[in-house]
Amino acid sequence: xxxxxxxxxxxxxxxxxxxxxxxxxxxxxxxxxxxxxxxxxxxxxxxxxxxxxxxxxxxxxxxxxxxxxxxxxxxxxxxxxxxxxxxxxxxxxxxxxxxxxxxxxxxxxxxxxxxxxxxxxxxxxxxxxxxxxxxxxxxxxxxxxxxxxxxxxxxxxxxxxxxxxxxxxxxxxxxxxxxxxxxxxxxxxxxxxxxxxxxxxxxxxxxxxxxxxxxxxxxxxxxxxxxxxxxxxxxxxxxxxxxxxxxxxxxxxxxxxxxxxxxxxxxxxxxxxxxxxxxxxxxxxxxxxxxxxxxxxxxxxxxxxxxxxxxxxxxxxxxxxxxxxxxxxxxxxxxxxxxxxxxxxxxxxxxxxxxxxxxxxxxxxxxxxxxxxxxxxxxxxxxxxxxxxxxxxxxxxxxxxxxxxxxxxxxxxxxxxxxxxxxxxxxxxxxxxxxxxxxxxxxxxxxxxxxxxxxxxxxxxxxxxxxxxxxxxxx
Numbered sequence: 265x266x267x268x269x270x271x272x273x274x275x276x277x278x279x280x281x282x283x284x285x286x287x288x289x290x291x292x293x294x295x296x297x298x299x300x301x302x303x304x305x306x307x308x309x310x311x312x313x314x315x316x317x318x319x320x321x322x323x324x325x326x327x328x329x330x331x332x333x334x335x336x337x338x339x340x341x342x343x344x345x346x347x348x349x350x351x352x353x354x355x356x357x358x359x360x361x362x363x364x365x366x367x368x369x370x371x372x373x374x375x376x377x378x379x380x381x382x383x384x385x386x387x388x389x390x391x392x393x394x395x396x397x398x399x400x401x402x403x404x405x406x407x408x409x410x411x412x413x414x415x416x417x418x419x420x421x422x423x424x425x426x427x428x429x430x431x432x433x434x435x436x437x438x439x440x441x442x443x444x445x446x447x448x449x450x451x452x453x454x455x456x457x458x459x460x461x462x463x464x465x466x467x468x469x470x471x472x473x474x475x476x477x478x479x480x481x482x483x484x485x486x487x488x489x490x491x492x493x494x495x496x497x498x499x500x501x502x503x504x505x506x507x508x509x510x511x512x513x514x515x516x517x518x519x520x521x522x523x524x525x526x527x528x529x530x531x532x533x534x535x536x537x538x539x540x541x542x543x544x545x546x547x548x549x550x551x552x553x554x555x556x557x558x559x560x561x562x563x564x565x566x567x568x569x570x571x572x573x574x575x576x577x578x579x580x581x582x583x584x585x586x587x588x589x590x591x592x593x594x595x596x597x598x599x600x601x602x603x604x605x606x607x608x609x610x611x612x613x614x615x616x617x618x619x620x621x622x623x624x625x626x627x628x629x630x631x632x633x634x635x636x637x638x639x640x641x642x643x644x645x646x647x648x649x650x651x652x653x654x655x656x657x658x659x660x661x662x663x664x665x666x667x668x669x670x671x672x673x674x675x676x677x678x679x680x681x682x683x684x685x686x687x688x689x690x691x692x693x694x695x696x697x698x699x700x701x702x703x704x705x706x707x708x709x710x711x712x713x714x715x716x717x718x719x720x721x722x723x724x725x726x727x728x729x730x731x732x733x734x735x736x737x738x739x
Contacts, residue, residue, distance in 0.1 A: 311335045312346045320688060325349060327672050329688070339720050342367060353379045354390040354715055354725070368717070369393055386411060390715055391725070399440055403429050406511070410450060415442030425732055449511060451503050459503035465518030469504045529600075530556050531583030531730050533570040545581060548733040558733035571731035575699070575709040577603055577615050583730025587714040588615035589667060593626040617642065617654065627654045628710065631663040656681060656708070667710035669698065671718075699724070 310324030311317045313335050320328075323335035327349040330336075337349035342363050344350050352368035353359045357379055365372040365379035371393040372379050381393035386407040388394045396411030397403040403418040404426055410416060415435030420427035431442035447458045453468040460466055505511050505518035529544035530536040534556055542549040542556035549556045557567045565571065572578050572585035579586060579598035590597040592607040606613050612624035619625060619637030629636040631646035645652060651663035658664060658676035668675040670687035686694035690704030697706035702723030711718030713728040 313337065313343055313349070314346060320684065327351070340367065340717050340722070352717060354717075355379050355381065355387045355393070356390060357715055371395075384411060389729070391722075397429050399429050399431065399437065399442070401429055403427055407450065410448070413440070413442050415448060422732060447503050449503050449505070453501055453503045463503060463518065465505065465509060466503045467506045468501050469506070471500045471502060529581040531570075531578065531580060532556050532558065532565070532733065533567040533578065533730070534580050534583075545583060546730075546733050548735055560734055560736040562734055565731035565733055569731075571727055571729065573709075573712045573727055575615070576713045576728070577613060578730060579603065580606075585713045585728040585730070587710055587712055589626065589628045589710045589714060591626060592616040592624040593628065617652075620644075628665050628667055630665055631655045632665050666698070667708050669696070669708040670706055671708065 311322050313323075313325055313328060315335055316333055317323050317330035317335050318333070320330045323330055325335065325347055327338060327341055328335050329338050337343045340352045341349045342352065342361070344361065350360060350364050353364045354368055355365075355372060358377055359365055359374035359379050360377075362373040365374050369379065369381075369391055371382050371385045373382055374380075381387050384396050385393040386396070386405060388404050388408075394404060394408050397408045397418075398412040399409075399416060401412070403409050406417045409418050409429035412429060413431070416429050416431050418427045419430040431437040432448075435443035435448075437443075447453055447462040449459075449463055449466060451459075453459050456467040459468050509518040511518060528541055530541040530551075531545040532542075532549055535554055536542050536551040536556050537554070539550040542551050545556070546558075548559050550559055551557075555567055558565060561567075563569075570578060570583070572583075575588060576585040577588060577591045577598075578584070579600060580602035581600040582598075584598060586597055586603055591603050591613055594604065596604050598604075603613075607616060607624035609624065610618070610622035612618040612622075615627065616624045617627050617630050619639060620641035621637065621639045623637055623639075625636045625642060630642050630652060633643070636642050646655070646663040647661055648663075649661070651657040654666055655663045656666050656669045659678045659680035660676070662676065664675055664681065668681050670682065672682070672687075674682045676682075683694065683696075685691045686697055686706040688705065690700070690706060692704075694706055698709045699707050699712060701707055701719030701721060703719060703721045705719060707718055707724065711724045713725065715725070718724045
């Protein structure tokens with residue numbers, strides 16, 4: 265082979281290798297582009313639970329988040345299937361499966377569609393199921409003692425906080441039991457005469473079925489041994505205090521609380537006419553200047569610092585704190601109904617909305633697109649430079665009810681009510697943050713004391729009952 269021929273062969277081989285390399289690189293780039301397009305198209309369609317993701321917006325299931333590259337349910341939520349995240353639920357609220365209840369409240373289950381305590385346990389507030397207490401043991405409710413010994417009650421040392429189980433006067437102690445009281449409060453009965461003969465003022469009341477005629481989920485059967493749902497439609501009558509009365513501290517009498525029946529209890533910081541009203545709610549309070557005060561104020565508890573969030577409603581008689589969402593919504597959520605009784609035209613509670621004609625409505629109905637005020641004023645001024653003070657303004661200027669902010673469901677057309685910086689990251693530089701949870705995330709004040717965990721760490725359900733005044737020291 266001549267030298268010239270050799271050069272031609274080498275040049276040809278070099279050109280072939282170059283073309284091959286260039287061709288491979290071009291093919292790889294095309295393959296990568298196709299892969300990128302497929303990935304982009306996949307995210308555009310949205311990812312369900314368990315599928316890959318990069319950011320939260322890729323996950324289309326309500327409440328889901330992108331964690332470690334996969335769409336999943338957030339903390340305190342239960343994955344039911346690939347398209348459903350169910351929230352953990354407190355006692356008394358609707359549920360679908362047992363795990364919704366037990367993940368939030370120990371010894372509870374979903375029974376006939378509601379979270380309830382299991383056998384030998386009684387509810388305490390919304391987040392506890394207390395085991396039965398025998399005579400002499402520490403107790404927090406009368407029901408706790410009655411489970412341990414019929415005819416007993418909780419003799420409170422600190423009112424409505426704790427005490428010890430003791431026998432009623434009409435049922436003296438016999439060993440570890442109390443004398444038989446056939447018709448005590450909560451006992452099955454046939455007539456009101458049977459009840460009032462043992463507990464003055466009590467009547468025989470047919471218990472309403474909480475589930476009404478609604479269909480009960482097939483998943484709502486309790487998994488707790490010994491708990492059997494009551495057949496729907498079968499009424500149960502028990503001895504109870506009638507409307508307008510509260511159960512006495514010893515569980516042996518019914519105390520009138522309505523104006524036409526007697527004294528109206530008034531909790532700390534509420535308006536009063538006499539000290540007796542205050543003492544009916546807290547024995548260490550008195551009426552001064554028309555308001556219930558502690559006999560001995562402390563930095564932690566006083567009429568100006570009752571322990572409730574400032575953006576919640578304090579029920580008058582028992583001091584329970586309630587989300588403004590429920591005030592003046594037509595449903596009596598306070599045990600004494602004060603969240604609705606205080607909705608007097610032209611004198612509406614500060615946490616409700618006053619229509620132009622004086623009618624009181626819930627703030628949750630302001631600028632919701634439906635007319636609730638008789639004069640339609642609740643839908644006036646819901647778009648413009650400024651919104652009503654108790655609403656949320658979208659980036660496009662539209663006004664919406666305040667509860668839409670960070671509720672995991674985009675309501676504003678521009679998505680500004682679900683700002684990731686505030687709702688997910690909890691950035692300290694977030695431009696709008698009505699309530700900051702313990703985990704740093706921002707939420708609407710509507711979630712405070714709503715009975716559901718809106719933060720993910722339950723910090724919105726803390727401070728939801730009035731504080732107890734300390735017993736004054738004797739000098």
